[in-house]
Amino acid sequence: ETGVTQTPRHLVMGMTNKKSLKCEQHLGHNAMYWYKQSAKKPLELMFVYSLEERVENNSVPSRFSPECPNSSHLFLHLHTLQPEDSALYLCASSQDPGGSGNTIYFGEGSWLTVV
Amino acid sequence: KQEVTQIPAALSVPEGENLVLNCSFTDSAIYNLQWFRQDPGKGLTSLLLIQSSQREQTSGRLNASLDKSSGRSTLYIAASQPGDSATYLCAGRSGYALNFGKGTSLLVTP
Numbered sequence: 001e002t003g004v005t006q007t008p009r010h011l012v013m014g015m016t017n018k019k020s021l022k023c024e025q026h027l028g029h030n031a032m033y034w035y036k037q038s039a040k041k042p043l044e045l046m047f048v049y050s051l052e053e054r055v056e057n058n059s060v061p062s063r064f065s066p067e068c069p070n071s072s073h074l075f076l077h078l079h080t081l082q083p084e085d086s087a088l089y090l091c092a093s094s095q096d097p098g099g100s101g102n103t104i105y106f107g108e109g110s111w112l113t114v115v
Numbered sequence: 116k117q118e119v120t121q122i123p124a125a126l127s128v129p130e131g132e133n134l135v136l137n138c139s140f141t142d143s144a145i146y147n148l149q150w151f152r153q154d155p156g157k158g159l160t161s162l163l164l165i166q167s168s169q170r171e172q173t174s175g176r177l178n179a180s181l182d183k184s185s186g187r188s189t190l191y192i193a194a195s196q197p198g199d200s201a202t203y204l205c206a207g208r209s210g211y212a213l214n215f216g217k218g219t220s221l222l223v224t225p
Contacts, residue, residue, distance in 0.1 A: 004158075042119070043204070043215040056211045090158055097211045101166055104149065104213060106159040 003027045004107035006091050012113045013081065021076040021110045023091030031097035032074040033104070034066060037088040049074060050097040081114045088112075117142040117209045121216035128195055129224050136190040136219045138205035143183045145207040150179050150190050153202045153218070162203075163190070195223045 004025045013019050025032060034046040048056035049068040063085075065077040074091055088109045094102040118141040128134050138148070147166045151159040163172045163179040165188070171180040178191040188205055202220045206213040 006158075040217075042217050043206075043213075045212045045214075048211045058212070092159075101147070101164070103161050103164050105161060106151075108158040111156075 003105050004091055004093055006089075006107035006110050008110060009108065010111045010113075012115060013078065014115055015081060015083070017081075018077070018079045020078065021089055021091075021112075023074040023076075023107060025072055025074075025091075025093040025105075027093055027105060029093040029095050029105075030071055031094045031102075032068060032071070033092040033094075034074065034076050035090040035092060035106075037090060037109070039087075043090065046076075048097055055097055078112070081112075083114050086113045117145070117207050117212075117214035119205060119207055119214050119216040121203075121205060121219050123219060124217065125220040125222075127222040127224065130195060130197060132195050132223075133191070133193050134195055134221075136192070136203050136205075136221070138188040138190070138216055140186050140188070140207045140214070142207070142209055143186055145183070145209055147208045148179075148181050148188045149206050149208070149213065150177075150188075151204040151206065153204060155201075159204065192221075195221075197223050197225050199223050 032049045036044045045058045046060045047066045052068045067075040090109045091107045094104040120139045122137045149164045150162045165181040176193040181188045202218040204218045206215045
């Protein structure tokens with residue numbers, strides 16, 4: 001069982017669709033993250049959750065809605081997206097959201113294409 | 116906001132060579148500096164983490180250094196192999212966020 005699992009791996013959706021990305025971590029960590037990776041750009045932090053509480057929202061449009069029902073699961077709900085939202089969405093976890101000694105572990109990502 | 120720059124953007128070396136990847140960051144008040152590897156179409160794999168109080172970390176053929184005062188980190192890869200071909204990303208942690216560079220794309224040719 002890999003540490004951080006993301007589903008689906010690939011998703012194609014229309015601009016009027018509603019879909020969700022799912023992330024599950026099996027590492028007993030307290031913090032979970034969503035990152036976006038677009039071509040030619042550095043990874044961008046979207047959201048941070050610590051013990052199911054959102055502690056950072058990095059100016060992300062409201063068409064992206066995160067949900068963290070427990071410390072092991074994280075969702076990203078998608079609604080009325082734009083073609084420029086097509087990217088690789090990466091979920092990650094770490095023991096705590098801060099702290100100098102915490103390695104952050106990433107999932108394999110969900111490739112999203114908006115048509 | 117922390118800005119992270121990686122040089123070079125791409126690098127091609129023959130198998131067996133030692134090589135150095137460079138990373139610079141603007142905010143010296145980082146908590147730690149992490150190096151990651153990303154294979155095409157895949158997620159990120161953590162290679163090394165250097166805490167702000169440390170100067171370097173080693174894992175096998177990899178050695179990473181951190182100089183906070185100059186805002187620089189290097190990743191040294193010894194005796195490179197074709198299996199080392201990937202994109203290497205560095206990221207500085209400030210608060211909750213890891214701020215990433217754009218990466219160095221490495222190709223090791225047989």
